[in-house]
Amino acid sequence: MKVLLFLAKGFETMEFSVFVxxxxxxxxDYHYDIDVITCGFSKTVSSTFNVPVIVDRLIDGINVDDYDALAIPGGFEEFGFYEEAYNEKLLDLIRKFDKMRKTIATICVAALALGKSGILKDRNATTYHLRGGYRQKQLAQFGVNVVNSPIVVDDNVITSYCPETASEVAFKLLERLTSTEQMQVVKEAMGFC
Incomplete structure (x- = not known):
């Protein structure tokens, strides 16, 4: 199995690292057949707080058929996150994963890219909920049924509402790719239980 981990400029390193x-x-440690392939618009992507990460693939070379899931960490507007998160190439990639019913896991404001792509229209999702809920209001403008819950799963899409939920989103993705029992083994080994 392969997970495409997409890094938009200004992504949050904590939200990226949980998937890795x-x-x-x-x-x-458990020999689960899961590869994580990082991807971006450029070979080096600067995160929030300017930490550079060299990605494995560029977006133009991605064939959705080669992947089982898409994971997208959120990021900061001040570091240019929405410049790439709202880019039509990423939005089209999101649509292709959804059309094929492949799991899409996002953390925090990465759900806004899903909203902008149109895949969340009339579906349940969440995004960053603090500071007056302004990001949730933005998500609602895309026709999304916003649920003020830490993690929301709607069919093949996993969304969450802040960085604190990052590890649980990654565990949910692992569960989708394997089983509840296999996910639980890793969760316990990492001290989350």
């Missing part, structure tokens, strides 16, 4: 670590533990 949790899926990495599953592969390394």
């Amino acid at each position: 670590d949790i899926l990495g533990w599953a592969r390394n």
Whole structure:
């Protein structure tokens, strides 16, 4: 199995790292057949707080058929997150994953890219909920049924409302790719239970 981990400029490193670590533990320590392939618009992507990450693939070379799931960490507007998160190439990639009913896991404001792509219209989802809920109001403008809950799963889409939920989103993705029992083994090994 392969997970495409998409990094838009200004992504949050904490939200990125949970996918790498949790899926990495599953592969390394328990031999679950899951590869994480990082992707971006450029070979080096600067995160929030300007930490550079070199990605494995560029968006133009991605074939959705090669992947089982898409994971997208959120990021900061001040660091240019929406410049790439709202780029039509990413929105089209999101639509293709959804059309094929492949799991899409987002953390925090990455749900706004899903909203902008149109895949969340009339579906349940959540996004950043603090500071007066202004990001949830933005998500609602895309026709989304916003649920003020830490994690919302609607069919093949997992959304969450702040960085605190990051590890649980990654575990939900692992559960989708394997089983509840296999996810629980990794969760316990990492000290989350």
